Amino acid sequence: MSAKIRVGIVGFGYMGEIRYRNVTEHPEMELVGICDPDREAEIAAKNIAVYKTWKELIDAAVDAVIVCTPNFAIPEIAVYAMDHGRHVFCEKPPGRNYADIQLIRAAELRNPQVKLIFGFNHRHHPGITDAKAIIESGSLGEILTLRGVYGKGGGYDYHTSWRNDERISGGGILLDQGIHMLDLFRYFVGDFSEVQGMRGITAFDVEVEDNAIVILRTPQGQLAQLHSSATSWKHIFRLEIGCSKGYAIISGLLSKTGSYGRETLVIGRRPARNERIAVGNPREETSYYDHDPSWNIEIAHFAECIINDTPIEKGNSIDALKVMEIIDTVYKQPIVQMDKIQREK
Template identity: 40%
Template sequence: MRHNIGIIGYGIMGKIRHKAIDEIKRGNVIAISEPDPAHRHENLPNLDHESVIAHPDIDIIFVCTPNFLNKDLTIRALNSGKHVFCEKPPAFTAADVKEIREAEKNSGKKLMYGFNHRHHDSIMYMKEMIDSGTYGQVLWLRGRYGKSVTEDYFNQWRAKKDLAGGGILIDQGIHMLDLFLYLSGDYDIVKAEVSNLYWHMDVEDNAFVILKDSKSGRVASLHSTMSQWRHLFSLEIFLEKGYMVLNGLITSSMSYGEETLSIAKNRSTAPAATWKDEVVTKYIDNNSWRYEMNHFLDAIESDVPVKIGNSEDALKLMTIIDDIYAQKDF
């Protein structure tokens, strides 16, 4: 079965989604909506947003726009009887997500969010091993996700609170928070320090976050930053019987370094710790975009719930982000 697809927003993410759709050969992009001439596709009709949403031949809408448009376009597309795939963040607040979920329920259509990191082979393997119980329960997690930006960032929509909804946390840190929830479960206690000490923009340049699950005592810590002065991705998970450490993430620019997963069971003999029995796997292919598209289309064609990146996941995530931003002091 091949679906007719419309893409609203044809910048970097719109093009990435189009490429993945073409690669899996399960859909045809028949129209886009992109106001910037630099991003238009020569061989596709470029329509206004409403024309794509109302197009009688389109059954799936991809929302790949600046953040402030995500909620409205998602609701309008669902109300128009289309399945919707929307990039992160789903909206600016948890209350917004609740409105979206109501439209989703009334439409009977599928809605999925682009929390792409869940679909990396390394993350999928970590999830499999955690769920297997081989290493026992998760005790704590530590995530660091950072990048460097230059002064031209001030001219981008991501630097404007009314367009982006927030800074580095909602831009990049949201992925790490999502992985915390995906790999270890829910958290009900949130403590945070959110600052803009260097760039002095409308939005934060650093977020330091501590999460705790009051039932299990499990703790997760996040540092999300745009004053890292280099790109960095690091996710560490320590369990009762071992650990998993993922450093680097495959991207088109490879600016985060090689995607390398190190796993070991308890292997330290006091007083000296050794590393000789650590299993190290380097991932060289990024299959995540195709996996993500297949997951979404499988849910549509089989009429089953979206399991990864659904609106319930989005609500839990935005509830935590609400709590974090409530604690910022600038």
């Protein structure tokens, strides 16, 4: 490997641009070039080498590839890259379905020298990292329940997005956005032994779900519930973590547009037996955050693991496999259109 990690980016959409900034800001990384046939002029305008095909980019002298493509393309690119000895950073979701992530995982096992990481950046949001540290300190006791809401408002041309074309995306809002919340559930309580889900098409003329509800239970009996929605109209992110001695609520999410609201972490504590605080109205403390380091932390973690040849700890292929297993279970349930229910009534 050269002195710096030589990186190629495949896909220059929203995520590709973020990763371009992350790579150029990282002192141990060097951007070799970008491949995105739809945006070659924009790439060239930034004085970045344009690659006509992703294979050309991977075959060039790169050490690592960041895959920021629509879901259907991820497995082929990731597998090719690993089989050619390249480290791989894949944005979420890790493919369209469970079979895709299994292909990627198999390639990783064939090539143990490469590092493979997935873009579950929410783990690195400050509200999440602070909540994790406080809970791990034991001061809130054991986690009992998790309740997550992750929603957005699909626009009037929502049905035209590739994200809702099942052949390209593999699924709807649960795979696109709810996957982050499921990953956070696992981040806090580990694996689930029971998964039940429902998905529906409620408002849009699409073939994938625009709403999904998932309920889960760990082997220890901790309960979790997710509502993933494209019909929230107001962007919303809220994760409530109920513990034996208190609770943590992360709401809002630092983002480019700020549409999810200011990111906050509320910590509340169950009053002690001798305290005079009214039951049901405990003392709360709210942290407001003003900086989102999550994208840079992910890239830094990837770089660190490559340089030091250490395992990927956050967002590894097991994390990706497990979360896709949950989604696969939900996707085995029939998708129900609201119109149909009304007609049947």
